[in-house]
Amino acid sequence: MTPAIEVRNLWKRFVLRHNRAETLKSRIMGVFDSRLRERRETFWALQDVTLSVQQGETLGLIGPNGSGKSTLLRLIARTHYPTRGSVTVRGRVSPMLEIGIGFHQELTGQENIYLNGSLLGLSRREVERLYPAIVEFSELEDFIDVPVKNYSSGMHARLGFSIAAHLDPDVLLIDEALSVGDEGFQRKCQERMQQFRARGVTIMFVSHNLRTVASLCDRVCLLVHGKVEALGPVDAVVSRYQELTAAMTSGAERMLGPELSPRSGDVL
Amino acid sequence: MLNDTLRYRDLLVALVATELKVKYRGSALGLLWSLLNPLALILIYSVAFQYIIRIQIEHFTVFLIAGLLPWGFFASSATASTVSLMVNAGLLKKVHFPREILPAATVLFNLIQTMLALAVFLPSLFVLRGSVPWTLVFYPVVLAIQAVFVTGVALGLSALTVAFRDLRHLTEVGLTLLFWLTPIVYHISMVPAGMQAAFRLNPMTSFVSVYQDIAYWGRPPSAGDFLVLIGWAVSALLVGWTIFRRRAPYLAEDL
Ligand SMILES: Nc1ncnc2c1ncn2[C@@H]1O[C@H](COP(=O)(O)OP(=O)(O)O)[C@@H](O)[C@H]1O
Ligand SMILES: [Mg+2]
Numbered sequence: 001m002t003p004a005i006e007v008r009n010l011w012k013r014f015v016l017r018h019n020r021a022e023t024l025k026s027r028i029m030g031v032f033d034s035r036l037r038e039r040r041e042t043f044w045a046l047q048d049v050t051l052s053v054q055q056g057e058t059l060g061l062i063g064p065n066g067s068g069k070s071t072l073l074r075l076i077a078r079t080h081y082p083t084r085g086s087v088t089v090r091g092r093v094s095p096m097l098e099i100g101i102g103f104h105q106e107l108t109g110q111e112n113i114y115l116n117g118s119l120l121g122l123s124r125r126e127v128e129r130l131y132p133a134i135v136e137f138s139e140l141e142d143f144i145d146v147p148v149k150n151y152s153s154g155m156h157a158r159l160g161f162s163i164a165a166h167l168d169p170d171v172l173l174i175d176e177a178l179s180v181g182d183e184g185f186q187r188k189c190q191e192r193m194q195q196f197r198a199r200g201v202t203i204m205f206v207s208h209n210l211r212t213v214a215s216l217c218d219r220v221c222l223l224v225h226g227k228v229e230a231l232g233p234v235d236a237v238v239s240r241y242q243e244l245t246a247a248m249t250s251g252a253e254r255m256l257g258p259e260l261s262p263r264s265g266d267v268l
Numbered sequence: 269m270l271n272d273t274l275r276y277r278d279l280l281v282a283l284v285a286t287e288l289k290v291k292y293r294g295s296a297l298g299l300l301w302s303l304l305n306p307l308a309l310i311l312i313y314s315v316a317f318q319y320i321i322r323i324q325i326e327h328f329t330v331f332l333i334a335g336l337l338p339w340g341f342f343a344s345s346a347t348a349s350t351v352s353l354m355v356n357a358g359l360l361k362k363v364h365f366p367r368e369i370l371p372a373a374t375v376l377f378n379l380i381q382t383m384l385a386l387a388v389f390l391p392s393l394f395v396l397r398g399s400v401p402w403t404l405v406f407y408p409v410v411l412a413i414q415a416v417f418v419t420g421v422a423l424g425l426s427a428l429t430v431a432f433r434d435l436r437h438l439t440e441v442g443l444t445l446l447f448w449l450t451p452i453v454y455h456i457s458m459v460p461a462g463m464q465a466a467f468r469l470n471p472m473t474s475f476v477s478v479y480q481d482i483a484y485w486g487r488p489p490s491a492g493d494f495l496v497l498i499g500w501a502v503s504a505l506l507v508g509w510t511i512f513r514r515r516a517p518y519l520a521e522d523l
Contacts, residue, residue: 014521022433074520078364079515095363102362106290115286119363120278 002090003052004202005076005169008084012226045071049085056200058193060193060207060217062241064248068226069206073097073173076204082266091170091202094120095161105149110160111142112148116163130166131148137192138162139185153180163187165192172196175206190216210238213226276369283373284380289504302381303388306340312391323512325455327484330397333389334483335476337450338411339483341382342418343443344506348374349422350429357523370508371422380413390483399516401486410489413497414475420504427515429520451478471500 030037117127
């Protein structure tokens, strides 16, 4: 079987810009006054990540805040680019990166459905065909003509998931997107994801809800400080994460060791 | 590449429609509002230059319109392009698509507005003048070359403004200066001889002069004129594209 997602020796470096010089003015002032100068520090959000997800497989991604889960999904969705290494994805990707997908706040729900369809490469005709199902699934019939800026975060998530879930994706990326929906909608989304699994869609799924992860995923990857700490069967990886969390909360952070510190410390 | 372009043609249309909706939401007149700004400028400059300053140009309003509408295309595209990536940060952060479509949609939207203004004002221009110069057949060609030029400027400005946010205000100030340095409300021959060479370094001077030739003087542009315009268009596109390509991969993380 060919993998649907292949991540090879992936490194991602962000430049943390303290006192960020966002304007020409501040850039020029920095020349004369060193206190105003921008200080740059590099930060490795992902370090040598290698993993592959088989076609039809659901991979869970867990780890503490700031461990690089969202960054990894962004690189797979190609909104961000690798510093080193490569990402290969086969098929159409439906990304749901954090709350909502690419919404234009001034547009209504309906207009956003069309805009998002074309953003993801669908023709207008294809979106027209999918439109009724998207609206029905989102249960937002009464709000579909309202600008998205007036939606609650739960409504954002509903519309976002409904669009992502109806675009007939080969690969579905979901980043904590379901956690803001209400109980009923979360259950509906999980059912939908089970349908996708049955249909052979490849899913990468970030969640802090370990029970959901356990019920939906075939394998789990644990990221810590941008590195793959564990990758394998659900039970083993989840209990490894729980051990780690317990160790961290009991103050024994030394367990992780200083070599896991993500800051390379080199100042640009 | 071509495949991509076809695939994202619907996206370009959707983004142009978005600009239209966001700008004219809730106004029955919609796009017609976009005629108000040129109309006001035409009235003000006509009165000021014909009756107050008493400029020595026959059919001054016709002369003014010939240069003012293409200037408007350039200036409004440049202004809008400075924010075209920033207002769409939500889309850039969440979905992968060719980033250059955003400034391209901004230019296309402004081109449509300009063509609407041309459709309304060019005919009225000949009522004032009494005849239609045959040289108007060159208009679409010159407009197409200008659109390439404007696209280059928009690509460069949109990407640079993400790094330098105050470029947006600098652009507005710069455009006001450049307007008076471009022979739109006066003729290039009125510029002191010693300064004319410097004026010709301004690409908009070359474009506006050719527009005045074909819409006011009824003079066909020379091959040399076309070469200069194409030269400006290709250079702007090359520079703008180079700047844009370098920044494009980092737009989602910088915004
Ligand atoms: N655009 C960015 N610029 C600088 N640092 C970033 C950027 N995006 C993410 N980071 C940093 O990368 C690290 C990983 O973030 P993220 O992938 O969002 O973690 P997670 O989703 O696992 O909580 C964090 O420390 C975050 O501050
Ligand atoms: Mg995250």
